[in-house]
Amino acid sequence: MTSQFFVVGDVHGKYSLLTDILAKWQPESQQLVFVGDLVDRGDDSKFCLELVCRLVREEGAVCLMGNHEWMFLRYLDDPVERYGHYQRNGGNTTINSLLGRALDAPVDPVADAASILEQYAELISQIRSFPYLYETEDYFFVHAGLDLSLADVRETPDYDKIWLRQPFHQGINKTGKCIVFGHTPTKYLFNSPVMTSQLWQTADRKIGIDGGAVYGGVLHGVVLDRQGVREDHIVGLINSYTVVDD
Template sequence: MKEQLFVIGDIHGEYEMLQELLSYWDKETQQLVFIGDLGDRGNASSSCFKRVHQLVKDEDAICITGNHEQILLNFLNKPDEYAANYFLNGGLKTIESFLSETDLSKLQPEQMAKQIQEKAPWLKSFLTNLPNYYEWYAYLFVHAGVNLTKESWLNTSSYDFIWIREPFHNGRNRTGKTIIFGHTPTNLLHGDMKNFQIWEDDNKIGIDGGAVFGGILHGLVFDKNGMIHHYGVQKKNDKEVITKTYQ
């Protein structure tokens, strides 16, 4: 087990921001963890999926499944049934990025799903096998949260791990864990549409900084005693990203 852990918030296709944040990761001493929602909405979603898949395969990174991984998997499995829902949630950006040389107006959803799997034969297996959570010392990493009304958080449903919001945000954390999660942009948690900083309350840390909405892609470093570094990547303009060190 490595001495430290580096966790990255919801990426949503912001590949340049991801690459910038990864430059602060020390692979020799830090376990890399992604909190889910790698693609959709952002223009470079396919590059984000490819990069994280490579890091999981070659560098033993951990990637927790998010709701956007699930809706992509739904689309790949049953494209005609789930196309409308996937498109509504930013999935066209992912499809366009995987099929960038294809005229999508000439394709039906079934053809889109088939061509994506031909171009990325690893993708469906990768999505299918992502875990719902990751435990490390006194920390619990999940995409959306856990059901705090259960006697044990381990009894949280697969749906709640990737979709839960207010019942987790507002519930009392008796798990004995510090829970790091994404899914809900932190400006909503702060009640301030301009505040994309991490959100902390009751041993819960929200790290979805709304990167794809003009916010921050957060990277937090922990050791067994607490957070020791905090990096945040933002877009300065369409051609440049900048990193701030908060801790």
């Protein structure tokens, strides 16, 4: 029976970091949660998607919808109109990874979307089923944030759950639950000129866990229980280590 959560930050195609952080996960006692953004910008989006989707199917993991999964699906559904936006946000790396090409290979938006839909029908169907919010007795897990001005934050539009930044970061969490999110690298939450390996934690119980792994930062694997953060496993350009909160 799981008594803790193991929550993984934004991966963005960094497959080697993903496998390193998953080596810290204890499946017998920890519910595995991904906050989204498995794809784009990094080297191995295909392997990241396939591994996480298998963990969802076979191990009961939860993977939230991130804005990059959302952009990927919108591109596949309308490659003519949506490719430009997806390309500007690192989408070519995912398209080429899935089609087995060099990451900088030329992309034919329409033909490549058709090929991906044909070759990865089951995978795409599973990505479409990713939830936008995962709620437990003590936590809300969401990719980007929640509209804290609402009487019921669950009513936050799905679009906002994957795109929110400052209104959520600066708002006051009155939900009675801790909100765990990714999307915005903690460097920016701390207004730091350099990447940081620290979690962003606030007095009103918000925890930002995007360590900016694809930008030379770190990937977090955060262990939570009812009391809050118990451990923070960190992998990246620095040596792997764990921070333990007693």
